[in-house]
Amino acid sequence: MFKDSTLANKRVLITGGGTGLGKEIAKGLLSYGAEVYICGRRESVLQETVTELAKIGSGKIHYRVTDIRDPDAIETMVASIWEEGALTGLINNAAANFISPTKDLSPRGYQAIRSTVMDGAFYTVLAIGKRWIKEGIKGSIVSNLVTWVWTGSAYVVPSAMAKTAIDSMTKSLAVEWGRYGIRVNAVAPGPFPTEGAWDKLNPTGTSTGATDASTVPMGRYGEMQELANLMTFLQADGCDYITGQTIGIDGGHHLAAPSTFASLGSWSDDDWSSVRDSIKASAEKEKTQRSVG
Numbered sequence: 677m678f679k680d681s682t683l684a685n686k687r688v689l690i691t692g693g694g695t696g697l698g699k700e701i702a703k704g705l706l707s708y709g710a711e712v713y714i715c716g717r718r719e720s721v722l723q724e725t726v727t728e729l730a731k732i733g734s735g736k737i738h739y740r741v742t743d744i745r746d747p748d749a750i751e752t753m754v755a756s757i758w759e760e761g762a763l764t765g766l767i768n769n770a771a772a773n774f775i776s777p778t779k780d781l782s783p784r785g786y787q788a789i790r791s792t793v794m795d796g797a798f799y800t801v802l803a804i805g806k807r808w809i810k811e812g813i814k815g816s817i818v819s820n821l822v823t824w825v826w827t828g829s830a831y832v833v834p835s836a837m838a839k840t841a842i843d844s845m846t847k848s849l850a851v852e853w854g855r856y857g858i859r860v861n862a863v864a865p866g867p868f869p870t871e872g873a874w875d876k877l878n879p880t881g882t883s884t885g886a887t888d889a890s891t892v893p894m895g896r897y898g899e900m901q902e903l904a905n906l907m908t909f910l911q912a913d914g915c916d917y918i919t920g921q922t923i924g925i926d927g928g929h930h931l932a933a934p935s936t937f938a939s940l941g942s943w944s945d946d947d948w949s950s951v952r953d954s955i956k957a958s959a960e961k962e963k964t965q966r967s968v969g
């Protein structure tokens with residue numbers, strides 16, 4: 677989709693880049709020439725990903741073991757990356773989530789999710805953004821959110837709340853940091869199955885609700901390359917006027933709500949024919965009762 681050199685000279689940190697979507701995004705950015713940093717809490721996972729991905733593109737991929745819930749740890753990570761050169765991009769991707777009735781959540785359960793999704797993204801943006809402002813670097817921030825920022829979602833309330841906070845950060849900082857040429861955008865994926873997410877959101881193994889591909893208008897899950905391409909576009913030069921946007925990539929999933937007629941897609945031509953006859957018969961009956969028009 678892009679030239680191999682589209683991201684040459686770009687240096688991008690992907691939080692949570694050792695697994696799942698972060699790893700797939702790392703593959704995409706590397707293949708278009710970027711140098712990539714990934715971080716997470718499990719060194720063995722990060723090491724394995726770096727070894728695997730070093731064969732792709734420029735092959736410049738590095739890791740840092742960091743818990744993004746800890747602002748001091750983020751500062752240490754960012755300072756050590758800067759010793760090797762300034763970043764040009766950040767992808768806020770690390771997250772925590774699990775399905776649970778909200779009434780059963782403890783404050784610690786809520787905090788585990790909020791502190792990763794909301795605080796972690798904010799601390800990382802702050803550590804990198806202040807360096808960009810000081811050094812006059814026109815960086816690109818992209819946060820990996822979810823379509824719940826528009827719909828909300830039952831049974832994952834802390835995640836929906838924290839992602840929505842970062843959606844608000846995206847709009848707000850785009851304005852505040854526009855004068856520095858720093859772009860702040862987000863993407864809102866629909867279902868892209870990963871082991872990390874499916875273990876926590878689809879634990880019965882039976883796809884229901886948000887993990888059910890049959891309720892996606894396009895009738896399928898997202899493909900990793902599609903998300904990696906969108907991230908590449910948002911990290912590349914060429915459309916720098918895009919800022920403050922949260923871009924959905926969900927095959928139309930969140931628009932196909934039960935409160936719309938989305939489910940009528942399953943009706944056959946015969947079904948539509950009898951429905952049309954029924955509606956017409958009702959209209960004809962009303963016409964016979966009209967005294968004007």
Ligand SMILES: CCCCCCCCC/C=C/C(=O)SCCNC(=O)CCNC(=O)[C@H](O)C(C)(C)COP(=O)(O)OP(=O)(O)OC[C@H]1O[C@@H](n2cnc3c(N)ncnc32)[C@H](O)[C@@H]1OP(=O)(O)O
Binds near residue numbers: 773776783823873886
């Ligand atoms: C649109 C379509 C999209 C389709 C679907 C896709 C939607 C995508 C949207 C977002 C998706 C994601 O983010 S998917 C990301 C999935 N990946 C992850 O979650 C990776 C990171 N996760 C983790 O580290 C852990 O799973 C997590 C539990 C969150 C945090 O671990 P910690 O070690 O920090 O914390 P712990 O000490 O284990 O637990 C902290 C507290 O949480 C409670 N807790 C833990 N699990 C619990 C559970 N299942 N139910 C209730 N409570 C739980 C514990 O009892 C503790 O509370 P006390 O008992 O009071 O002490």
Ligand SMILES: NC(=O)C1=CN([C@@H]2O[C@H](COP(=O)(O)OP(=O)(O)OC[C@H]3O[C@@H](n4cnc5c(N)ncnc54)[C@H](OP(=O)(O)O)[C@@H]3O)[C@@H](O)[C@H]2O)C=CC1
Binds near residue numbers: 698770823871874
């Ligand atoms: N999969 C999907 O269908 C969708 C996913 N998303 C979003 O995509 C992103 C990635 O999710 P996905 O790949 O599916 O799930 P994963 O569980 O594979 O990814 C989560 C990553 O975040 C890291 N992480 C978690 N907590 C921390 C922490 N405190 N500090 C540093 N790193 C941390 C994990 O590594 P470690 O545990 O080693 O720290 C892991 O690599 C998330 O933001 C999610 O909300 C959005 C919509 C749909």
